[in-house]
Amino acid sequence: MFRTNDQGRSEVTEKRKTRDADATRLRIMQAAKKEFAKHGLGGARVDEIAERAKANKRMIYHYFGSKEKLFKAVLEAAYLDIRNAEQKLDLDSMPAEKALEHLVRFTWDYYLKNPEFITLVNSENLHRARHLKKSEVIAVASRKFVSMMQNLLDRGVQEGVFRPGIDATQLNITIAAIGYYYLTNRFTGAIVFERDLMTPDALEERLAFNLDTIMRLVRADGL
Amino acid sequence: MFRTNDQGRSEVTEKRKTRDADATRLRIMQAAKKEFAKHGLGGARVDEIAERAKANKRMIYHYFGSKEKLFKAVLEAAYLDIRNAEQKLDLDSMPAEKALEHLVRFTWDYYLKNPEFITLVNSENLHRARHLKKSEVIAVASRKFVSMMQNLLDRGVQEGVFRPGIDATQLNITIAAIGYYYLTNRFTGAIVFERDLMTPDALEERLAFNLDTIMRLVRADGL
Amino acid sequence: MFRTNDQGRSEVTEKRKTRDADATRLRIMQAAKKEFAKHGLGGARVDEIAERAKANKRMIYHYFGSKEKLFKAVLEAAYLDIRNAEQKLDLDSMPAEKALEHLVRFTWDYYLKNPEFITLVNSENLHRARHLKKSEVIAVASRKFVSMMQNLLDRGVQEGVFRPGIDATQLNITIAAIGYYYLTNRFTGAIVFERDLMTPDALEERLAFNLDTIMRLVRADGL
Amino acid sequence: MFRTNDQGRSEVTEKRKTRDADATRLRIMQAAKKEFAKHGLGGARVDEIAERAKANKRMIYHYFGSKEKLFKAVLEAAYLDIRNAEQKLDLDSMPAEKALEHLVRFTWDYYLKNPEFITLVNSENLHRARHLKKSEVIAVASRKFVSMMQNLLDRGVQEGVFRPGIDATQLNITIAAIGYYYLTNRFTGAIVFERDLMTPDALEERLAFNLDTIMRLVRADGL
DNA sequence: GATGAATGAGTTTTCATTCAT
DNA sequence: GATGAATGAAAACTCATTCAT
Numbered sequence: 001m002f003r004t005n006d007q008g009r010s011e012v013t014e015k016r017k018t019r020d021a022d023a024t025r026l027r028i029m030q031a032a033k034k035e036f037a038k039h040g041l042g043g044a045r046v047d048e049i050a051e052r053a054k055a056n057k058r059m060i061y062h063y064f065g066s067k068e069k070l071f072k073a074v075l076e077a078a079y080l081d082i083r084n085a086e087q088k089l090d091l092d093s094m095p096a097e098k099a100l101e102h103l104v105r106f107t108w109d110y111y112l113k114n115p116e117f118i119t120l121v122n123s124e125n126l127h128r129a130r131h132l133k134k135s136e137v138i139a140v141a142s143r144k145f146v147s148m149m150q151n152l153l154d155r156g157v158q159e160g161v162f163r164p165g166i167d168a169t170q171l172n173i174t175i176a177a178i179g180y181y182y183l184t185n186r187f188t189g190a191i192v193f194e195r196d197l198m199t200p201d202a203l204e205e206r207l208a209f210n211l212d213t214i215m216r217l218v219r220a221d222g223l
Numbered sequence: 224m225f226r227t228n229d230q231g232r233s234e235v236t237e238k239r240k241t242r243d244a245d246a247t248r249l250r251i252m253q254a255a256k257k258e259f260a261k262h263g264l265g266g267a268r269v270d271e272i273a274e275r276a277k278a279n280k281r282m283i284y285h286y287f288g289s290k291e292k293l294f295k296a297v298l299e300a301a302y303l304d305i306r307n308a309e310q311k312l313d314l315d316s317m318p319a320e321k322a323l324e325h326l327v328r329f330t331w332d333y334y335l336k337n338p339e340f341i342t343l344v345n346s347e348n349l350h351r352a353r354h355l356k357k358s359e360v361i362a363v364a365s366r367k368f369v370s371m372m373q374n375l376l377d378r379g380v381q382e383g384v385f386r387p388g389i390d391a392t393q394l395n396i397t398i399a400a401i402g403y404y405y406l407t408n409r410f411t412g413a414i415v416f417e418r419d420l421m422t423p424d425a426l427e428e429r430l431a432f433n434l435d436t437i438m439r440l441v442r443a444d445g446l
Numbered sequence: 447m448f449r450t451n452d453q454g455r456s457e458v459t460e461k462r463k464t465r466d467a468d469a470t471r472l473r474i475m476q477a478a479k480k481e482f483a484k485h486g487l488g489g490a491r492v493d494e495i496a497e498r499a500k501a502n503k504r505m506i507y508h509y510f511g512s513k514e515k516l517f518k519a520v521l522e523a524a525y526l527d528i529r530n531a532e533q534k535l536d537l538d539s540m541p542a543e544k545a546l547e548h549l550v551r552f553t554w555d556y557y558l559k560n561p562e563f564i565t566l567v568n569s570e571n572l573h574r575a576r577h578l579k580k581s582e583v584i585a586v587a588s589r590k591f592v593s594m595m596q597n598l599l600d601r602g603v604q605e606g607v608f609r610p611g612i613d614a615t616q617l618n619i620t621i622a623a624i625g626y627y628y629l630t631n632r633f634t635g636a637i638v639f640e641r642d643l644m645t646p647d648a649l650e651e652r653l654a655f656n657l658d659t660i661m662r663l664v665r666a667d668g669l
Numbered sequence: 670m671f672r673t674n675d676q677g678r679s680e681v682t683e684k685r686k687t688r689d690a691d692a693t694r695l696r697i698m699q700a701a702k703k704e705f706a707k708h709g710l711g712g713a714r715v716d717e718i719a720e721r722a723k724a725n726k727r728m729i730y731h732y733f734g735s736k737e738k739l740f741k742a743v744l745e746a747a748y749l750d751i752r753n754a755e756q757k758l759d760l761d762s763m764p765a766e767k768a769l770e771h772l773v774r775f776t777w778d779y780y781l782k783n784p785e786f787i788t789l790v791n792s793e794n795l796h797r798a799r800h801l802k803k804s805e806v807i808a809v810a811s812r813k814f815v816s817m818m819q820n821l822l823d824r825g826v827q828e829g830v831f832r833p834g835i836d837a838t839q840l841n842i843t844i845a846a847i848g849y850y851y852l853t854n855r856f857t858g859a860i861v862f863e864r865d866l867m868t869p870d871a872l873e874e875r876l877a878f879n880l881d882t883i884m885r886l887v888r889a890d891g892l
Numbered sequence: 893g894a895t896g897a898a899t900g901a902g903t904t905t906t907c908a909t910t911c912a913t
Numbered sequence: 914g915a916t917g918a919a920t921g922a923a924a925a926c927t928c929a930t931t932c933a934t
Contacts (some may be wrong), residue, residue, distance in 0.1 A: 021914075040349055042266040046908060056916050058910085067908065121411055122345050126263055129410030142415040169416045170432040177404030178397055185403075187352030188344055192365040193392045209393040216439045244897065269925060279899050286927065467876040486795055492929060502810055504931085513929065549905050567857055568791050573707055575856030576848040588861040615862045616878045623850030624843055631849075633798030637840045645913075655839040660887045690918065715904060725920050730905065899933075906924070913916080 005135055010182050025063050027053040037116030040123045041071050070130040076138060082110055083141040084207070091148065097215075103152075104214050108179045108207050118184045146172070151209050153218075162218045178210045179185030241270070248286050250276040251316050255283075255298050256384030260339030264294050278364045294356040298347055299361060301340050305333055311390075314371065319436075320393045330429050341407045376425045376441075383401040394441070401433045471509050473499040478506075479520050483562030486569045487517050518577040521570055522584060524563050528556055529587040535592065542602030543661075549598075550660050554625040554653050564630045592618070599664075608664045617664070624656045683865045694732050696722040700745050701729075706785030710740050711794045720829065741800040743791055745807060747786050751779055765825030766884075772821070773883050777848045777876050787853045815841070822887075843867040847879045852885070 031053035035044040046067055050057040064070040075136055089106055091099040111118055124132055149168045156162030182189070186197045196202060254276035258267040269290055273280040287293040310331055314322040334341055347355055357359055372391045379385030405412070409420045419425060457534055477499035481490040510516040512637055530599055536556040570578055578584055595614045597598040603607030628635070633642045642648060680715030701724035704713040719726040733739040758775055760768040760843055780787055793801055801807055818837045851858070855866045863873060 017915070024914090032280055040265060042263060043349075043908095056914095057908095059914085061909070062914080108446065119349065120335065120407065122225060122349070125408050125410045126266075126342065126345070128251055129414055130251060132414050135414075138414065139417075142417070146416060167428075169418065173412065173417070173429075174401055174432070174436060176408075177400045180408075181400030181404050182396055185344065185348050185399075187348045187350075188355055191352055191355050192360075193360065193369060193395075194362075194365070195392065205390075206393065206396075209390065209397070213436065213440050217436050223229065247897080268923095270923095279897095280925090281927080282897080285897085290925070419910065458787075470893090486709060486711065489795075491927095494868075502893095503929095504895065505893085508893080517805065519684060523804065546719055564702065565795065567854065568795070570793070571854050571856045572712075572788065577859055578860050581860075584860065585863070588863070591860060597847075601770050613878065614863065614873075618862075619851055619858065620847055620878070620882060621873075621880055623933070624844045626854075627846030627850050628842055631790065631794050631797075631845075633794045634801055636844065637804075637807065639815060639841075640811070641838065651836075652839065655843070659843060659886050665881050693918080714902095716902095725918095726904090727906080727920065728918080731918085736904070894916105894919085895934080896932105897934100899922095899930085904925085905925070905934095907920105911917105911919075913918100 012098050024053070024055050024059055025222070028055050028060055028063060028070070029074055029077065031055075032070050033116050033120070034077070036071055036074055037119040040119070041127060044071075071123075072135070075120055075131055076135055078114075078120050080141060082114070082117060083112060083145050086111075086145055086148070091152055093107070095161075096152055096159050097161045099152050100156065100162075100214065100218065101211060103149075104175055104211055105207065107175055108210060111179050111183050112203070115183070120182055122184060125150070156218065157220075161220055161223065163220050167219055171214075173218060174217070175210075175214060178213060179206075182206055233307050244286075245369050246390055247276070247282055251278050251283055251286060251293070252297055252300060255293050256276075256301070256339050256343070259294055259297055259346060260342040263342070264291070264350060267294075282396050291354070294346075295358070298354055300356055301337075302355070303364060305337070305340060308333060309368055309371070314375055318384075319375055319382050320384045323379065323385075323441065324374050325432060326372075327398055327402075327434055328430065331433065334402050334406050335426070338406070341403055346409060368389050379441065380443075384443055384446065386443050389441055393431055394437075397431075397440070398437060401436060402429075405429055437441065470499070470501050470505055473622065474501050474506055474509060474516070475523060477501075477518050479524070479562050479566070482520055482569060484515055485566040486565070486571060487514070490517075496589055500582065514577070517569075518581070521566055521577055523558075524580055525578070526587060527585050528560070528563060531556060532594070533590055534665050537598055540605065541607075542598055542605050543607045544662065545598050546602065546608075547657060548624075549651065550621055550657055553621055555624050557629050558628050560647070561629070564626055568630060603666075606669065607666055609666050613666055618661075621656075621660060621661070625652075625661060628652055684792055690732075693724050693728055694720070697724050697729055697732060697739070698743055698746060700724075701739050702747070702785050702789070705740055705792060706788040708868060709788070710737070713740075737800070740792075741804070744789055744800055747783075747789050747803055748801070749810055751783070751786060752814050754779060755814055755817070760821055764830075765821055765828050766830045768821050769825065769831075769881060769883065769887065772818075773844055773848075773880055774876065776844055777810050777879060780848050780852050781872070782854070787849055791853060825887065826889075829888055830892065832889050835887055840883075843886070844879075844883060848875075848881060851875055 018100060028049065031049045032044070035049045035052065039045070046057060046060060049070075050060060053060075058072060060067075063075060086106070088101075089102060091097075093105060110198050124130075144197070146168060149172050153162060153166055153168050153171065157164045182197065198208075230397065254272045255267070257356075258275065260270045267290070269280060269283060272293075273283055278284075282294060283290075287296055292323070299376050309326075309329070312322075312325060314326060317325065347353075369391060372395050376385060376389055376391050376394065380387045403419065467523045474495065478490070479495075481495045481498065485491070492503060492506060495516075497549055499506075506513075506516060510519055532549075532552070535545075535548060537549060540548065570576075591641070592614060595618050597612050599608060599612055599617065603610045628643065635643050643652075681718075697718065700718045700720075701713070704718045704721065709716070712841065713736070715726060715729060718739075719729055721727075729736075729739060733742055743889045755775070758768075758771060760772060763885060793799075815837060817840050822831060822835055841871050851866065858866050866875075
């Protein structure tokens with residue numbers, strides 16, 4: 001009800017205001033991520049996001065302009081986060097085989113710990129990547145990621161542990177696929193295979209299977 | 224879906240008529256499949272489905288009860304269709320290695336020719352398989368599918384071409400994953416990898432990669 | 447599926463047809479009575495009536511023209527039924543006091559055995575008696591009923607058992623009211639008075655109370 | 670419903686404004702009361718309520734959740750209103766006979782001045798009191814009402830003016846019945862008795878008749 | 893006389909977004 | 914910067930009635 005600081009704002013309060021604003025922005029993005037992940041772009045409710053963020057609905061429009069732009073912001077942040085985490089793995093400093101194994105594990109763990117990422121990506125693909133297309137920042141991050149992978153493969157061949165001629169893109173897609181598909185389709189999967197695919201044992205088994213799949217795929221013949 | 228004619232129906236009554244319940248039902252399901260695949264369960268519009276089916280909206284509710292029940296019907300039919308097609312492959316009559324290769328190709332081709340299947344399954348997983356859970360007919364078809372696969376693996380081991388100890392479920396999931404993921408994520412994939420993943424060449428390349436992946440995965444060591 | 451009697455109908459089949467038609471009409475009216483009583487005019491569903499009557503919906507329109515006209519037909523029949531039953535009581539042949547008691551009991555029993563009557567009348571009053579207004583047959587039956595009552599009161603005065611000056615209409619309304627209200631409002635009544643108003647004991651108690659109410663109301667002073 | 674002002678609200682903010690949640694809520698409830706009374710729960714139109722309330726249809730759902738919950742709110746308010754008014758009569762401070770007469774008059778007058786109450790109650794009974802059942806606030810108000818009545822009867826017996834052994838619930842029901850039935854069934858009644866039951870004279874006559882009915886019912890024998 | 897598929901107009905409900913304070 | 918009341922357009926769903934056979 002009271003509104004302090006109507007005029008004569010000191011720098012201290014200025015800073016606080018900024019921090020609050022950023023905090024609100026962040027809370028909105030976190031809430032939106034959950035909501036979009038749970039219900040998809042179309043199914044997400046702006047009201048729900050506002051409530052979860054303990055923010056006023058008006059703020060969403062103030063900071064992001066529209067539901068769709070909010071989605072884009074969330075999606076971009078999600079992609080940047082995983083690309084960032086991948087860079088931090090510092091795969092270049094490990095032997096190729098170990099590095100690849102590391103990447104497979106990391107990818108699997110990332111999906112497990114960030115289940116929203118998968119659903120967000122599904123949602124974006126349902127919309128034919130309409131939002132990501134315009135994103136320059138994503139393009140840059142992607143290039144770095146792909147070249148890192150190519151690098152890794154090249155080193156492996158030099159080290160004599162990987163077959164030559166493996167396409168980095170195909171391998172990347174496969175590494176993602178065998179983890180991603182298992183998790184995104186775990187509900188229909190549980191019905192088709194009549195198993196709980198999410199018990200700790202099941203998850204461990206899947207990771208082992210995936211590591212085996214990738215290693216057999218890249219291993220130099222005769223090893 | 225089909226109505227076999229009791230004896231003695233004249234040709235006149237057999238001619239295509241507007242007032243044919245089964246035909247209307249079928250048109251609605253086909254239209255719904257497209258609409259649900261394109262926009263997901265939430266994003267699909269009943270009006271649009273009715274229009275595409277050249278049916279009155281009221282008919283949808285008459286035959287299916289609700290948008291959600293229509294979705295369930297469409298989803299069930301889609302699952303039954305692929306399970307049915309798999310059975311028709313007659314893999315049991317081929318050598319194990321050839322049979323497996325056949326299955327990998329078939330799965331890929333099926334996804335390519337039935338793009339709705341993938342989006343439908345994604346949508347159902349977004350809803351935690353709520354609709355499929357209650358479906359007994361799907362449970363039965365699934366069991367047949369899984370046991371066929373187990374059979375195939377067992378035969379391959381006996382023939383000496385496959386490694387022993389491969390889990391049929393994990394293999395199934397992997398076969399699906401490497402095709403499904405590529406296709407469902409082709410839009411974001413195109414951005415990340417800066418390639419058109421859907422040209423004939425790209426598709427052929429992916430199929431070859433997938434065949435290689437699976438064969439290396441199951442091949443008996445030393446072969 | 448088979449349709450016999452396509453041509454050359456004998457008189458016997460003619461009669462049967464007529465009887466069937468009447469039977470269908472009757473089944474529709476009975477089904478409609480239940481449906482209208484349960485849901486009111488607006489809430490009743492034509493589909494439901496058709497199904498309950500094991501008749502085709504088209505038949506309802508064939509015999510009655512519209513839902514509203516069907517309602518009118520049902521309502522008229524209901525009024526005629528109670529007026530008819532009252533006449534059959536042959537109150538004129540009993541001593542006045544006994545006759546009045548008889549009427550109070552009869553009214554209560556009729557409402558109990560014909561619960562649809564009450565709801566039908568409520569529905570008609572919600573619609574400001576729009577349908578009954580045009581009904582000449584009801585006007586005739588009503589007059590007979592009112593004059594019977596006046597007669598009864600007059601006799602009672604002559605016999606010295608009833609007070610003079612009692613208005614027949616007011617008495618009639620009161621006799622109906624104390625039974626009708628109890629039954630029509632039994633659901634909210636059960637909540638307000640925290641009792642089950644429909645147990646055999648409760649019903650008997652109410653009838654006794656009502657008889658007492660009416661008798662004290664008409665009894666000649668000093669008796 | 671009312672909002673008492675925290676201290677220091679200036680007159681300016683107090684002026685009638687469109688954006689007043691409580692006022693809108695109230696307008697909706699008033700409009701709904703009329704509409705439900707006129708057409709019943711099923712026949713009432715949400716559009717109509719919104720228009721009459723000069724509110725956006727969306728607001729109805731915002732404040733009440735659904736048409737049915739709005740009905741419940743209206744019904745509860747109606748019951749609370751009459752129970753409240755009864756308590757204000759302060760019957761405990763009058764001699765029993767006078768108090769009873771007062772209650773009969775009050776009940777009649779209340780029904781006359783609040784015709785919506787009757788139709789609302791009819792509607793609720795058509796729905797088997799589904800909405801009221803869950804209402805705790807109604808249960809509390811009802812108990813107060815019933816005990817007030819029992820009190821009144823006990824006092825009357827002590828004063829020697831009422832017969833002992835009269836059941837308070839039965840008497841309550843009868844007092845309500847003889848007024849309620851007359852009014853709710855005034856349309857069919859007008860046809861059956863070929864009179865206008867709503868002229869001032871007719872109303873006065875009915876009230877007198879009802880007072881007589883109740884007084885003869887409770888009066889100690891011999892008085 | 894009978895059937896049941898089809899329809900159009902309407903009804904409730906939903907939701908992203910804007911407006912007044 | 915923040916609040917929450919209000920809105921319009923659209924969506925799901927309903928139902929009495931008619932049409933083709």
